[in-house]
Amino acid sequence: MNFDVLIIGSGPGGYVAAIRAAQLGMNTALIEKDELGGVCLNWGCIPTKSLLKSAQVLDYARHADAYGIKIAEAVPDFQAIIARSREVANKMSKGVHYLLQKNNITVFHGQGKLMDSQQVEITDADGNKRTYSASHIILATGAHSRQLPTMPQDGKRIIGYRQALTLEHLPKSMLVVGSGAIGSELAWFYNSMGTQITLVEFMPTIVPLEDEDIAKQLGRSFKKAGMTILTNSSVESVDSSADVNGGNLLKVSVKNKKGELETHEAEIVLSAVGIEPNITGIGLEELGIVTENGHIKVDEYYRTNVVGVYAIGDIVAGQSLAHAASAEAICCIEKIAGLTTTTVDYGCVPACTYTSPEVGSVGLSEAKASEAGYELKVGKFPFTASGKASAAGANDGFVKLIFNAKDDTLLGAHLIGDNVTEMLAELVLAKKEKISARTLMKTIHPHPTMNEAVMEAAADAYGEAIHLLNNHS
Numbered sequence: 001m002n003f004d005v006l007i008i009g010s011g012p013g014g015y016v017a018a019i020r021a022a023q024l025g026m027n028t029a030l031i032e033k034d035e036l037g038g039v040c041l042n043w044g045c046i047p048t049k050s051l052l053k054s055a056q057v058l059d060y061a062r063h064a065d066a067y068g069i070k071i072a073e074a075v076p077d078f079q080a081i082i083a084r085s086r087e088v089a090n091k092m093s094k095g096v097h098y099l100l101q102k103n104n105i106t107v108f109h110g111q112g113k114l115m116d117s118q119q120v121e122i123t124d125a126d127g128n129k130r131t132y133s134a135s136h137i138i139l140a141t142g143a144h145s146r147q148l149p150t151m152p153q154d155g156k157r158i159i160g161y162r163q164a165l166t167l168e169h170l171p172k173s174m175l176v177v178g179s180g181a182i183g184s185e186l187a188w189f190y191n192s193m194g195t196q197i198t199l200v201e202f203m204p205t206i207v208p209l210e211d212e213d214i215a216k217q218l219g220r221s222f223k224k225a226g227m228t229i230l231t232n233s234s235v236e237s238v239d240s241s242a243d244v245n246g247g248n249l250l251k252v253s254v255k256n257k258k259g260e261l262e263t264h265e266a267e268i269v270l271s272a273v274g275i276e277p278n279i280t281g282i283g284l285e286e287l288g289i290v291t292e293n294g295h296i297k298v299d300e301y302y303r304t305n306v307v308g309v310y311a312i313g314d315i316v317a318g319q320s321l322a323h324a325a326s327a328e329a330i331c332c333i334e335k336i337a338g339l340t341t342t343t344v345d346y347g348c349v350p351a352c353t354y355t356s357p358e359v360g361s362v363g364l365s366e367a368k369a370s371e372a373g374y375e376l377k378v379g380k381f382p383f384t385a386s387g388k389a390s391a392a393g394a395n396d397g398f399v400k401l402i403f404n405a406k407d408d409t410l411l412g413a414h415l416i417g418d419n420v421t422e423m424l425a426e427l428v429l430a431k432k433e434k435i436s437a438r439t440l441m442k443t444i445h446p447h448p449t450m451n452e453a454v455m456e457a458a459a460d461a462y463g464e465a466i467h468l469l470n471n472h473s
C-alpha cells in the first residue's frame with residue numbers, strides 16, 4: 001500500500017480528515033483538482049463572509065451619524081470589495097496548504113477516481129494518469145450549485161454562487177431564486193451595494209428552514225432594506241434571448257401565490273436553489289457504491305457498502321455545512337484508527353445565516369417541536385431590552401428558546417440579531433449536554449453582553465426574566 005488513508009477532495013471534510021489521520025500516525029494523502037480548502041474556503045463560507053463584512057462596514061459608515069460621527073459620503077468600490085474577498089479566500093487556501101505540509105500529508109493535484117476499494121487513479125492537468133493504493137479511501141468531493149431546467153445557468157446572466165462572488169461590475173438589478181442561507185446572504189450583500197433585489201421563494205417564508213418567528217423578522221428587515229420579497233412563488237422560465245448589449249433585461253416569468261404568472265425583469269438571475277453532491281465520474285457505479293437521493297449512502301461511521309471506502313461532507317445526507325463535514329471527518333478517521341469516538345448528533349448541528357441581522361439556530365423550531373408531540377415551554381428575549389444591544393444601536397431581533405416542559409431541556413434555540421452567530425455555541429453545548437433551562441438561567445452571563453439575552457430567554461420560559469417589561473409566559 002502507498003498510503004494508510006487516501007482522501008479525494010480537500011474541503012472542510014477532506015482536509016480535516018487528512019490532518020486528523022496524520023495526527024493519529026497514519027500515512028495520509030489528499031487529492032484535489034481545484035483549490036485547497038474546497039468550496040467552503042474558496043467559494044462559500046469565507047468569501048461570502050468577507051463580502052458581508054464590507055456591506056456591514058458600508059452600513060456603519062452610512063449610519064455613522066447615529067453614533068455621533070460625521071462621514072461625508074460612503075461609496076462602495078465594488079471591484080475592491082470583490083478583490084478583498086478573493087484575497088481572504090486565497091490566504092485561507094494557502095493556510096490549508098501550510099497545515100497539510102506541516103502534518104506531512106502528501107498532496108496530489110488532479111482528478112481522483114476510485115478504481116477499486118483500495119486504488120485511486122489521479123489524472124493531472126496534462127492528462128497524465130497515476131494510480132495509488134491505500135487501506136482506506138475517503139470520498140469528500142463536496143457539491144455544486146443545483147441546476148433547474150427552468151433557469152439553466154450560463155454563468156453570465158443566469159448565474160450560480162461562484163459567479164456571484166466574482167462579478168466584474170455591480171448589476172443594477174438581480175433576481176435571486178431561493179432564500180436559504182446562500183440566497184439570503186448574497187441578496188443582502190448585493191442589496192447593500194445598491195443592486196435592486198427581488199428575492200423569490202417557493203415556501204411561505206424566507207429562510208424556510210428557520211423558526212417562523214425568525215423568518216418573519218428577517219423578512220421585515222429585508223423589506224425595510226428595500227428588497228422585493230416574493231414568497232409562495234416559483235420561477236417558471238427565464239427568457240434570456242434579449243440582447244444584453246442593447247441594455248435588455250432578462251424576462252423572468254414568476255408564478256405568484258395566487259397561481260398567476262407575472263413577469264419580472266432583472267439584469268442578472270442568481271439561482272440559489274440548493275446544491276447537488278459531486279457523485280459522478282468518481283467511480284461509484286463501477287464499484288457498486290450505493291447512493292440514495294443523490295447522496296452516497298453511509299452508516300454512522302461514514303462507511304459505504306464497499307469495505308474500505310468511506311464518504312463524508314456534502315456528498316452524504318445530513319446538513320450540508322462546513323462544520324458538519326469536519327465533524328464527520330473526525331468521527332470517520334477516529335473509527336478507522338480504532339478509537340472510541342462519538343457519532344455526529346445531527347440534532348445538534350448549528351446553522352447560521354450571516355445577513356444583517358444575523359440568524360443562528362440549533363435544534364427544533366417551535367412548529368417542529370409541537371409536531372413531534374413535545375409539551376413546550378417557550379422563552380423569548382428581545383434585543384430592545386438589552387443594554388449591550390442598545391449601546392451598539394442593534395436593537396433588532398431576539399432570542400427564542402424552546403424547552404421540553406417535562407425535563408426543562410433545550411429542544412431548539414433560535415436567534416436573530418447583531419452578531420448572534422457568535423452566541424450560538426453556548427446553546428449547542430446546552431442542547432448536546434442536556435443542560436436544563438434552570439442551569440442556563442442560573443449561569444452568570446457577563447454584563448453587558450448580547451449573551452445575557454440567552455439567560456433572560458431561559459428565565460422567560462419560566463416567567464422569571466428580570467429585564468422584561470411584560471413576561472409573556
Ligand SMILES: Cc1cc2nc3c(=O)[nH]c(=O)nc-3n(C[C@H](O)[C@H](O)[C@H](O)COP(=O)(O)OP(=O)(O)OC[C@H]3O[C@@H](n4cnc5c(N)ncnc54)[C@H](O)[C@@H]3O)c2cc1C
Nearest residue numbers: 009011013033038039040044045112142313314320321322
Ligand atoms: C456560497 C456558499 C456559502 C456557504 N456558507 C457557509 C457557511 O457560512 N457556513 C457553513 O458551515 N457552510 C457554508 N457553506 C457550505 C459549505 O461550503 C459546505 O458545506 C462545505 O464546503 C462542504 O465541505 P466538503 O468537504 O464536503 O466539500 P467541498 O468544500 O465542496 O470540497 C470538495 C472538494 O473536492 C474537490 N473535488 C471534487 N471532485 C474531485 C475529484 N474527483 N478529484 C479531486 N478533487 C475533487 C473539489 O474541487 C472541492 O475542492 C456555503 C456554501 C456556499 C456555496
